[in-house]
Each structure stands twice: as C-alpha cells, then as structure tokens.
Amino acid sequence: MTVSVADARAVLAANDRGGYTVPTAKLYPFQWNWDSAFVAMGFATFDLDRALTELERLVQGQWADGMIPHIVFHAPADTYFPGPEVWGTHHAPPTSGITQPPVLAIALADLARRGADPARVRALYRAALANHRWWWQARDPEHRGFVALLHPWESGRDNAPSWEGPLARVPETTTTEVRRRDTGHVDASMRPSDSEYRRFIHLVDTYRAAGWDPVRLWQAAPFKVGDVGVTAILLGAEAALLGLAATHGTDADQAEIAARIAAGEAGLRRLWCDAIGQYASHDLIGEALLPAPCSAGFLPLLTGAPGAAEVAALAALLRRWKAEGQLLVPSAPRDAPGFDSARYWRGPVWAVVNWLIAEGLRRHGETELATQVRADTRAAIEGAGFCEYFDPLSRAGLGGDGFSWTAAIYLLLAEEGAAP
Ligand code: GLC
Secondary structure (H helix, E strand, O other): OOOOHHHHHHHHHHHEOOOOEOOEOOOEOOEEHHHHHHHHHHHHOOOHHHHHHHHHHHHOOOOOOOOOEOEEOOOOOOOOOOOHHHHOOOOOOOEOOOEOOOOHHHHHHHHHHOOOOHHHHHHHHHHHHHHHHHHHHHHOOOOOOOOEEOOHHHHOOOOOHHHHHHHHOOOOOOOOOOOOOHHHHOOHHHOOOHHHHHHHHHHHHHHHHOOOOHHHHHHHOOOOEEOHHHHHHHHHHHHHHHHHHHHHOOHHHHHHHHHHHHHHHHHHHOOEEOOOOEEOEEEOOOOEEEOOOOHHHHHHHHOOOOOHHHHHHHHHHHHHHHHOOOOOOEOOOOOOOOOOOOOHHHOOEOHHHHHHHHHHHHHOOOHHHHHHHHHHHHHHHHHHOOOOEEOOOOOOEEOOOOOHHHHHHHHHHHHOOOOO
16 A cells, blocks of 8 residues: 555545544544644644644633643534533533543643744643643642543543553443444444443443533542553643743743643653553542553653663663564554554554654653654554554554544655655
8 A cells, every 4th residue: 555645635524524633533533632643743844823723622612721622513514423412511522521641731732832823832832831731630639640531531542451441440330322423433343342341331321421521530530540642642742832832922821831741740750660661541430540451651751750771771672572473552462461563542552642652752762762663653544544543463554544643644754854
C-alpha cells in the first residue's frame, strides 16, 4: 500500500465537519478531546488557521469549572452509543461528563511555534490554564502529585490491562439500556468485551446520578486510578503551558505552573515499579500499584521525572520488545497477561502514543530509539493505511479506517523527514 502526504490531508478533509474533525465516520461521529489536539497539529503542517479552529471548537465544550469533556456533540448522530441523552450533562453544545488526556497545551505550543495568531493563542492559553487547574483540584484533591481517573475512558486507553483489577469492583448493572453501536462498525474481536462495556456504562449512570459535580463524583467513584499516562501527558502539557505563559501569561501564572510541575514530577517518581521496569498506575481504592507492562509506562519520558537509571531501564525494555519481533510500541507486550494482538488497548500499536513516546525519548537523549519508534509508526501506516491501530505481530491495520489522528501523525512524521 502506498500512502502520501496528500492522502493524509485527504483523510482530514473527509473527516472535517466544518471546523472540527471526527476521528472517523460512523464509529466516532463527534469531536473527541485528545484526538482533536493531534488533528490540530496535523492541520498545522499545512493550514494554521484551520488548526486553531479545531482547538477553538474543542474549547466550546469546556465547562465553567475548567473541565474539557472527552466528547463534544456538536451535531446529532445516531451511529454512536452512549450519546448525549445518556450523559445527561447541562452544557451547550452537549458534551459527555468525563475527560481525556490533556494534549491541548502541547498542540497549542506547536501552533504558536509555527506562528499562529497571538490573540487566538492567548484565548486558548487561558482555556488550557483553567483546564490544568481543574485537573489538579478535581483529580488530585489528596495532593499525591498524580491525577486520578474515574472512568477508564478518561485514560484514552479504554480497555488497558491495568484497568482489569479496579474495574472488577464496578458492577455490571446499569440503569441505562446498553445498545452498543461500535460492534456494528468493527469486528467485536477488536473491541472491548460486553462485560467491560456494561461496567463502563454503570460508571456513567453513577456519575449522572451524582449530578456531574467533581466533589460528589470523587466520593461516589467505584473506580479511582492515579494514571501514569494522563499524569505524564498533563506534565508534558504543563511544560508547554509554561513556555506559552512567558508570552501570554503573568509571572504569577509561571510560578503556579512551575510549582505544579515540581509536585507532579515528584508524584510520578513514586509511580516507578521495579517489578516491571516501568512506571505504573496506582489504584487509589486498593492503594496498590498496578504492575501491568504497557505503552503508557513510557510516557513519563515526556517529563523531567525519570533519572538516568530509569531512562536506561525504559530504553532497554523497548529494545527488548523490538528484539522479540514486536512492532514498537505495543500497548501491551506479547508476554503480558491478557495480551491480544488485535483487541484495542490490549496489544495493538497506536500512532499517537508512539509519537508521544518518541518525543519523550528525544527529550532524554535517546535519539536513536526515538527514530526507531517513528520509523515503526511510519512503516505500520505505509503498510496498512490510516487505520485506527495496528497488530504489533502481523502489522495488520485494525479498527476503523480513514482515521484522523493516524493521518495527523503521518503528517508530523513526514514533515520531519521520517516519511517520504
Ligand atoms: C477510542 C480510543 C480513544 C479515542 C476514541 C476516538 O475510544 O480508545 O482513545 O479518543 O476512540 O478516536
């Protein structure tokens, strides 16, 4: 299969709904939070104005308390469940009630670096600042230095093996009738199981009943996990925000952001897990680390948390996975319990996570490995097209196709000369 920059742009154009971009038609017919940040960076390689609009449309969904929802339902569609009526939030435009990895400030810094309109950047800077404040207030009220998720979907890694233990506490009973739409578009063997899905909806029912108030949600949550992936992304985003604050913020903003970075990096260091030689998430209900090897365990490379020993251990692990014949970076490695090379976040390679890991490797001087991760990402896309994710063993393209964020990452790789 040959793919080109023009093809990648065509995917974004096809998924453009007039200022915001759907991840892919049918399967995901609305604007998704972290997808749109990557999409904005993809657009920025050829259309800065359109890139800014993508982020502005996302921020239209931001709540008064600073939360940016994981889905903004700009226009109705009946090919997705759970839709706005299940979430029962009170925002215009309608939104979901949970969030997703805060890549916004990382994207915004990229757009600003390319010369995006300062007035528009400034407005988005303020939105990102309010969002980061929300994260630490609402999701680290105990000041542990890492932020917690109340729903697996907030991780962006919906059915990651790490969630299995904490999710087992969540009942399968729902007050909402579960009408899955995803398995009508994509083979069920590539998607989360029915049992997982019922638990996902039980959580939505619980939080809707709590009125989507962060304090009540924190108390009611039967799922509460300090996530290594989102904490690392948030700290990477804080560093990007700190850079923007020099131009668009105040001295007080800069001091506030710097203090959060220091506290967050200390928090991340506590998530190092010797048993797997990676960082791990922490179950706040069971008060235990969740030692499941996974791609998210490399994301702290985006921050200043890892010392030389941790960087060396993470790099050695990636080299081992590669030497074992796996396309980098599998969401879970082939020898992990529950590994499934085709099922969503249980093994498949995702281009956006690879891009973040490569950025982190570069930050810590592991340039050769960063190049390897980029080359594997490019090879996967060139071999199978702009698929949602890729089998780390067979390299088959899986899930939805014509996928926006995969196209966006291809554009970023192409620009760096990592692709033709
Ligand atoms: C799936 C992914 C999530 C992504 C969404 C839209 O739910 O797990 O990370 O944001 O699809 O692409």
